[in-house]
Amino acid sequence: MKAIQIHQFGEAEVLRYEDVPEPRPKEGEVLVEVKAAGVNYADILTRRGKYSQKPLPFVPGFEAAGVILETGKGVADWKPGQRVMGTVLRDTSGCYAQKAVMPGWLLLPVPEQFSFEQAASFSEVFVTAHLALHVNGRLAKGESVLIHAAGGGVGTAAVQMARAMGARVFATASTEEKLGKVKQLGADVLINYSSLDFLEEVKKHTDGKGVDVVLESVGGEVFDKSLKCLRPLGRLVAYGTSSAQVAAARIPDLMAGAISVAGFSYGFLTVARPDVIRQAMRAVMELLSQGKIRPVLGHTFPLAQARAAHELISSRASFGKVVLVS
DSSP states (O other): OEEEEESSOSSGGGEEEEEOOOOOOOTTEEEEEEEEEEEOHHHHHHHTTSSOOOOSSBOOOSEEEEEEEEEOTTOOSOOTTOEEEEEOOTTTOOOSBSEEEEEGGGEEEOOTTOOHHHHTTTHHHHHHHHIIIIIISOOOTTOEEEESSTTSHHHHHHHHHHHHTTOEEEEEESSHHHHHHHHHHTOSEEEETTTSOHHHHHHHHTTTOOEEEEEEOSOHHHHHHHHHTEEEEEEEEEOOOTTOOOOOOOHHHHHHTTOEEEEOOHHHHHHHOHHHHHHHHHHHHHHHHTTSOOOOEEEEEEGGGHHHHHHHHHTTOOOSEEEEEO
16 A cells, blocks of 8 residues: 655655555554545654654554544444544554554544545544643633634634633734634634734733633743733643744742643543543534534645645644645
């Protein structure tokens, strides 16, 4: 079968489209004919060797949608022919391929109204947004939340989730075009971080008080300034470090404002707390059935053009979810 394979860590040119052996499902796994694979920033970090160190060579990709071909031993909930969407464990990957093995417990049925591309745009970003807002951020109805990179995959999901929770949503993005789309998803206060100081804007729109929660995925200076956006007892949830910069936050500053900082990793929780992941999966499917959230499919590429997909995300020119089509 065809797949994208990485033989050495590096930039997008290390993504090679080539023939690889077909995987076989083990106990608890299913073999899926991949119709579409979601591209996440974690894939870029993994490609660079900065997320999870995998033995070389390997097939990247943590998220996919497709049709079940075969089930492994002990799988009772799924049958061949069913349309499914979901993720894999971080130590396995393998979704940038025509076929992939996926843990049965991490799969969800594809809603009838979804295309495979939409299905590959759903699972990871909405579960991540739910956990970051609910579990780590403890966001409550009537509170306010600042969502950085609101035009990205997790960002577009988080704006919808926060809106559904009854929160006031502050959203940052790099262009007016992205902010216009984010507004349609439910954001209340739009901040173009290319031309405005987001800290000043947050203070201006909250009468100097700040927000209750910040979702932060950049690190460095953005992390430090985001802490200053929080009101007393505020919570910052860090789920990424795309800038690769080290923050300079000081413990006395956290203590002075009774500020909480939480780190979040979807991949880690799939291994350490699968019960929490399953609970979040049920919650997002309920919101989906109520029509309160929807996948935001931004760009699609053929599987063979995975390099272009990675380059688009790295350029910060993408909006919503980027997907590879097999």
